[in-house]
Amino acid sequence: MKPVAFETVRAASLAEASRLLREAGGGAKLVAGGQSLGPMLNLRLARPRLLIDVAGIAELTVAVDAADQVVLGSCVTTAAVEDGRAGDAIPMLAEVAGHVAYRAVRNRGTVGGSLCHADPAADWPTALAALGADVIISDGRTERSVPVAGFATGAFETALAPGEILVRIRVPVPSHSAAWGWVKLTRKAGEFALANAAVLVDHERGICRIAIGALRGPPLVVGDARGLFGGGPVGAGALDRVALNRLLGAHGGDGGTERALHVTALARAADRAAAVRSRT
Amino acid sequence: MSATGVGASVARTEDDRFLRGRGQYVADWRVPGTREVAFVRSPVAHARLRAVRAPEDCAGTVFTAADLRGVKPVRAITSIKGFKLSSEPILATGKLRFVGEVVAACVAATRAEAEDLAERVELDYEELPAVTDMLAARRPDAPLVHEEWGDNVFIETVEDRGMTEAVLAAPLKITREIRTARQCMFPMEGRGALAFRDDRLRCLTLVSATQMPHIVQLGVADCLGLPDSAVRVISPDVGGGFGYKGLLCREEVVLGWLAQTLGHPVRWLEDCREHLGANANCREHHYVVTGFADRDGRLLGIDCVAHVDAGAYSVYPTSAALEASMVASLIPGPYDFRAYRCRSAAVATNKCPILPYRGVGRTGVCLAIEAVMDGIAREIGVEPYEVRLRNLVRPEQMPYDNVMGRHFDGGDYPEAVRRAVAAIGVEAIRARQTRGESDGRLIGVGLAVFCEQGAHGTTVLASWGRPVVPGYEQAIARLTVDGDLEIRVGTHSHGQGHETTFAQVAHEVLGVPFARIRVMQGDTLYTPFSTATWGSRSMVMGGGAVAEACRILGERIKAIGAWLMQADPADATVGDGCVRTASASVSFAEVARAWYLQPQHLPPDVDTGGLEVTAGYRAKRDSGTFSYAAHAVCVAVDPETGLVEILDYVVLEDGGVLVNPMIVDGQVRGGTVQGIGTGLFEAVSFDAQGQPLASTLVDYLLPGAGDVPEIRVLHMETPSPNTTFGAKGIGEGGAIGPPAALVSAVNDALRPLGVELQGVPLGPERILAAVAAARASTSA
Structure with missing residues (x-):
């Protein structure tokens, strides 16, 4: 279980990384924490000729905690978010971070890396989509933004074009009165989710958004989920399970017991949202 | 009870090196000139293997069944009547019978390069329907794993003891159907072996993560057509066994053959993927x-x-x-x-x-x-x-022979x-x-x-038809010149703490201070033959053997010690590392000195076996x-x-x-x-x-x-x-x-x-x- 031989280079700047990526013409992979790519290299599932290490590019590791939004450089580690080192304006971020894999993985694994890897069972795509985050993508010259909800286009597939790099993630800070709930169901601590779900209810901003992950492809995100709760207060009791089942079916999710788990995860996230405030 | 004898929770001697990262596992051995081996494994569960093709530029680095001329397959012959023998080729030939079966060995300077080679080896095979369920395997139309058998049953046994119509007509009949899954054992350390030719000792040396060095010695020798004395197996620190390392592995035989044939050391370390993909081998x-x-x-x-x-x-x-x-x-x-x-x-x-x-x-x-x-x-x-x-079974029924005679x-x-x-x-x-x-x-x-x-x-193992039946477990006890005690055992500790517990047993018998007892294991060169460690046997069998060897050694020490004190051995006792009479004592060191360095002081009828004893033990x-x-x-x-x-x-x-x-x-x-x-x-x-x-x-x-x-x-x-x-x-x-x-x-x-x-x-x-x-x- 050793990788195929490859070259590796530490990019000094975003421009350099982007240029190397374009020049390699599909033969290169970006690496930051390496927590997903490392095993794939060892299993020889990934066989890049060149690894471009972007973890040393200063602007990718910066986190800014502003009044209206938290901006995470794509190479900010999950552990930094867990510890509040990347700001604490959105408590849900630390809650999500603390249950991603194991601490050793969180120490190296990055939020941006998780989004780019686009593993359907990952936590960040679901959680950040529920929070209404978007990602800023650069091709080394110009930038564009894409909502997290639309960033993953399939299992292990994203909206990144050749030569593009995810630079940072912008997460809007919910209002003081907002409520959120995050549930991750796993067979044991540290494992990938069997089901994960997030609920954000922010009346001041007119937001009632849900996201359900650990499906076959990208998370199911419902931007206006009031109807799922009968228009009233959000909670497990009010959840229209039939409607949710239909949505999950249309989204291409699994049936049977697996779907029941996703529904349960969302119901419990809704109950937590009823109990947890976004700011304490 | 002594603080370090039988019954004491003595801290484990071996933990000092384990906790400091100084354990010596197969992967820690360094022999100059070692090359790494990666195996080509079967990608399918059942197929007729037509050919194995190595790239032309790989001569001398890729080895298949055709190269292993004269190497015998693994055959576990049991005495059970009706048991159908399987012949397991060291490298697959004729048929592929499970995913992960070893087909070819690739040798290179590094494991990564050996894996590069393995990727280039082509298997030409015709896939056959696979038998994946043990119940379906019994149907008359099931594909056959071994065609020559005519069915898929290794052995079927029937017990019928005391069943009567009255019992069958009992008022309560409770039936349950239960299935358990296939599992991987997952010791912390996987399998692994390092093989090299030792021209000084005129033997093939195999350092292997095994629970049973002597069994591997026998198996490798048999497959390679060598006398068992021409194979030395060292089982160093081993990171867990659980049965996973209680067998002769094909890989061990291949490494032995490669080392003999190529003349340079070769090493293979199992990785997690091999463990999961080729070795889900228990519990079903x-x-x-x-x-x-x-x-x-x-x-x-x-x-x-x-x-x-x-x-x-x-x-x-x-x-x-x-x-x-x-x-x-x-x-x-x-x-x-x-x-x-x-x-x-x-x-x-x-x-x-x-x-x-x-x-x-x-x-x-x-x-x-x-x-x-x-x-x-x-x-x-x-x-x-x-x-x-x-x-x-109630306590007043004990000892109790159950319906099966247990x-x-x-x-x-x-x-x-x-x-x-x-x-x-x-x-x-x-x-x-x-x-x-x-x-x-x-x-x-x-x-x-x-x-x-x-x-x-x-008697139990003979009745189960095991190819190798254990008998008298042996241990060697030896007093050194300084009066310390060396214990050599054929069992093998791979987590059980035998370096500690066997020393406790020896201490209990002879009273030599615990810190001055050294337990040695895991090398066929200097330990007595043993089926080694499996079946919850080591403390009973190995411990019994250590106690017996120490007891006999104690008698010899006592005879010399009494002579040195001008006393009758019948009046002397052994304990605390001394021989004592009512009025005097001599230390084991003094006794050892007499035997090894000053033999002019020994009694004329001294046991010429000296201060080294091999003893065998079997439970009453x-x-x-x-x-x-x-x-x-x-x-x-x-x-x-x-x-x-x-x-x-x-x-x-x-x-x-x-x-x-x-x-x-x-x-x-x-x-x-x-x-x-x-x-x-x-x-x-x-x-x-x-x-x-x-x-x-x-x-x-x-x-x-x-x-x-x-x-x-x-x-x-x-x-x-x-x-x-x-x-x-x-x-x-x-x-x-x-x-x-x-x-x-x-x-x-x-x-x-x-x-x-x-x-x-x-x-x-x-x-x-x-x-x-x-x-x-x-x-x-």
Whole structure:
């Protein structure tokens, strides 16, 4: 279980990384924490000729905690978010971070890396989509933004074009009165989710958004989920399970017991949202 | 009791190097000029292999069956009548019989380059339908793993003892069908071997992560056509065995051949992917078991049909027959009844060969019979523990020969259950169940009781037809010039702490200070022949041998010591590292000095064997020791997610006299965690083509620290009447009880929903499906 031989280079700047990526013409992979790519290299599932290490590019590791939004450089580690080192304006971020894999993985694994890897069972795509985050993508010259909800286009597939790099993630800070709930169901601590779900209810901003992950492809995100709760207060009791089942079916999710788990995860996230405030 | 003798919780000698990272495992050995080996493995479960093609530029670096001229296949010959022999080629030839089977060996400077080579080797094969299910394998139209057999059955045994029409017509008939999953054993250290030619000793040296160096020595020598004296096997520090390293591996033979042929050292280290993809090799059983009982829940008889999925080949030295034979003889468990029928078969499938994993057949057997006991309890409406109490062998019946002639050597089985029931707090759990949980989960309590035959002796193993039957276990005791003690044993410690416990035994006999006793093992060059460490035998057999060697050495020391004191040996005693009379003493060092350096002071009739003794030991009665235990567990089951949390776990264990109670507790806890893995987590599924579906630890879940509560270990201590110090085998028990106890507990929790699960592991899918089915049938 050793990788195929490859070259590796530490990019000094975003421009350099982007240029190397374009020049390699599909033969290169970006690496930051390496927590997903490392095993794939060892299993020889990934066989890049060149690894471009972007973890040393200063602007990718910066986190800014502003009044209206938290901006995470794509190479900010999950552990930094867990510890509040990347700001604490959105408590849900630390809650999500603390249950991603194991601490050793969180120490190296990055939020941006998780989004780019686009593993359907990952936590960040679901959680950040529920929070209404978007990602800023650069091709080394110009930038564009894409909502997290639309960033993953399939299992292990994203909206990144050749030569593009995810630079940072912008997460809007919910209002003081907002409520959120995050549930991750796993067979044991540290494992990938069997089901994960997030609920954000922010009346001041007119937001009632849900996201359900650990499906076959990208998370199911419902931007206006009031109807799922009968228009009233959000909670497990009010959840229209039939409607949710239909949505999950249309989204291409699994049936049977697996779907029941996703529904349960969302119901419990809704109950937590009823109990947890976004700011304490 | 001495602070470092038998019964003391002495800190483990070996931990100093382990905890400082100074252990010496196969991967830590450095021999100049070593090249690395990667294996080409079968990508399919069943195929006719037409050709293996290595690229032309790879001459001398890729080796296939065609290169291994004269190398004999692995054949585990058993004495059991009707057993069908399998011939396992060292590198596949003719047919591929399971995914992961070794086909070619690639040699390069680094492992990565060896894997590059392996990728370029082409296999030309015609895929055949695979046999992936042990029951389907018995159908007349099933594909054949070994065509020459005519069917897929290694061996089928029938027991029929005392079954009568009256028993068959008993008022209660409880039938359960139970299946256990295939598992990987996952020791912390995988397999691995380093082979080189030693021209000085004129032998092939194989450094291998094995539990049984002498068995590997025999096996490699036999396959390579060498005398056993021309093969030296070193088994250095080994990071866990559990049965996974208790066999002759094809890879070991290949490495031996490569080292002999190429003239330079070669090394192979198994990786996680090989372990998962090629070695899901244990635990897969199927039972249909019926208990016959009267209206009071008194068991009258058991009728069982058992299948063991033995995989494609019979491994050396345990053979494919072992587990099925064990199942047939152990189904009766710790219970008192006199009518028994069992048909058990070891079935060949296109999976890797089965190996005996800690607990071996007992884990599935315990699950099967305890399910019947729970079924009886449900049927007559009493506490499950009450049914156990009514049926367990009672202390006044001990020693007790059960329906299969197993000789239970003592103990109080019902008391074990009573203490476990009290410790887990069954009454309080019942009250809690009545109150209900605010989080909607359901609480359940479960129980499993079993006895654990360990330290199986000659007669037992001969009856199971094992190719290698253990006899007199030997140990060597030697007093050094400085009066220190060297102990050499053929058993092998790969986590059990024998460097500590055997020193405790030697200290108990001779009184040499614990710190001045050195236990040596793991090298066929300087240890006595042994079948080594498996079957919970080392402390009973090896410990007995160490005690016996020390006792004889003590006599010799006493004779010299008495002479030095001008005393009659009859008036002298040995202890505390001294020979004493009422008025004088000489130290062992003085005795050693006389023997080695100043022999002019020795008595004229001195034993010319000197201060080095090899002694053999066999238990007074070698039908095995019977440890026993009751496991009680409290769980919370979430009926909406199917997730199970263990809230409390109690083990009441009677392992006879405990040489080192701390180490025993560690054994019990470690085994219990593995049993929890069997009960809740571990399974390798195979698709219809025989592909194992777990390729990383994301797919194959092992229990982690967060999934295991503080396991409370309680003891009773009934000495064995048949062994030195009254010790009993204790190494496996922890892994036997948990699946049965967990199934019992989860079923107890889900009982209000009308759910009863059978089989393991109890993952969320299985639980949710059962809950959904129960709800559908209620609403229908």
